[in-house]
Amino acid sequence: MLSRWKSAPSGWLLAALMVLPLAFLAVFFVLPLTGMLARGFYPDGAWDFSGVAEVLGRDRTIRVIGFTLGMALAGTTITTCLGVPLAYVLYRLRFPGRGLLRAIVVMPFVLPTVVVGVMFRALLSTSGPLGFMGLDGTPWAILLAYVFFNLAVVVRTVGGTWEGLDTRAEDSAATLGATPWQVCAPSPCRH
Numbered sequence: 001m002l003s004r005w006k007s008a009p010s011g012w013l014l015a016a017l018m019v020l021p022l023a024f025l026a027v028f029f030v031l032p033l034t035g036m037l038a039r040g041f042y043p044d045g046a047w048d049f050s051g052v053a054e055v056l057g058r059d060r061t062i063r064v065i066g067f068t069l070g071m072a073l074a075g076t077t078i079t080t081c082l083g084v085p086l087a088y089v090l091y092r093l094r095f096p097g098r099g100l101l102r103a104i105v106v107m108p109f110v111l112p113t114v115v116v117g118v119m120f121r122a123l124l125s126t127s128g129p130l131g132f133m134g135l136d137g138t139p140w141a142i143l144l145a146y147v148f149f150n151l152a153v154v155v156r157t158v159g160g161t162w163e164g165l166d167t168r169a170e171d172s173a174a175t176l177g178a179t180p181w182q183v184c185a186p187s188p189c190r191h
Helices: 002-007 010-039 050-057 059-092 098-110 113-124 139-163 168-175 180-186
Strands: none
Touching: 002 050, 050 098, 059 098, 098 139, 139 168, 168 180
16 A cells, blocks of 8 residues: 555645645644643743642632533533424425425534624624514523524434434334324334
């Protein structure tokens, strides 16, 4: 395999092109991160980790971590409770306009996070169309944006998996007279 890289000029070109993103990451991510960590942990020419316990022990830090974990838990729960049934409807059922509805629901999946944030800020600000709700700057606004953005991820991931499943067993059960609940219920004979 190495001989193929050495003999083919396109292999060297490919290797050179692979170096480009690595150099970008080194200059714009690794270098600033290393500098920031060095300023924090190696301030006067000696390693000093005493600030870590101090910062993590502050009330504000504990509140921020608690708020972050709480929002993540609430957002994940709401997104999953909304996304799984929506994925079922959009990927397992057939109805007119399904493709359009699927495209609308999955649209946030392709939007950059910053665009979603700016959109929610514009909608919920006091001068925005939903400003009358008084959600601007509240945890509810953050939760709504989180659910809006991640709903597309859940629907796309779960729906794509469901779409690929074989439905012959369910179709056969329905043809033989099973109700929708009987089709979904696990059989006592299955192990």
